[in-house]
Amino acid sequence: MKGAIESVIKKKFGPGGPFHSQTPGHWKDSVKVRGSAQVHSEEFKACIAVQAEYILERFGKFPGTVPTILIFTYLQAHHIDLDFYDHHFEPGAYLKTHELHIARWHPEVKEKSREVSSSGEKLTKRRLPWERRRRKN
Numbered sequence: 001m002k003g004a005i006e007s008v009i010k011k012k013f014g015p016g017g018p019f020h021s022q023t024p025g026h027w028k029d030s031v032k033v034r035g036s037a038q039v040h041s042e043e044f045k046a047c048i049a050v051q052a053e054y055i056l057e058r059f060g061k062f063p064g065t066v067p068t069i070l071i072f073t074y075l076q077a078h079h080i081d082l083d084f085y086d087h088h089f090e091p092g093a094y095l096k097t098h099e100l101h102i103a104r105w106h107p108e109v110k111e112k113s114r115e116v117s118s119s120g121e122k123l124t125k126r127r128l129p130w131e132r133r134r135r136k137n
Helices: 002-013 030-035 042-059 082-088 096-105
Strands: none
Touching: 002 042, 082 096
């Protein structure tokens, strides 16, 4: 298992890996951000190796309790802070659908309500059929 762990670490921190300083990214300072990831200590790698070896011995395979080929896909839905991304990332770090969602569904959020996208495109707020204006009495 030690060899497998070293292989994963090489993929993470080696050239082209997500934590290699020269791997391109959407951050305004990708070299600094990617290069700031802490490389795993020998103690940490030894701990992971012990855990992985236990799982392999106990279940006869790795991972131990799910089919090896089974991969679950998870989706996390949330509102992102567009101003944060605009400040720390290059244009294109988030989808246009994020901008459109805030503009269409949450226009009361002043700092996130935009008339122009980060790429300079005009955002249109479209009224949907169930969105009716309420009359003031």
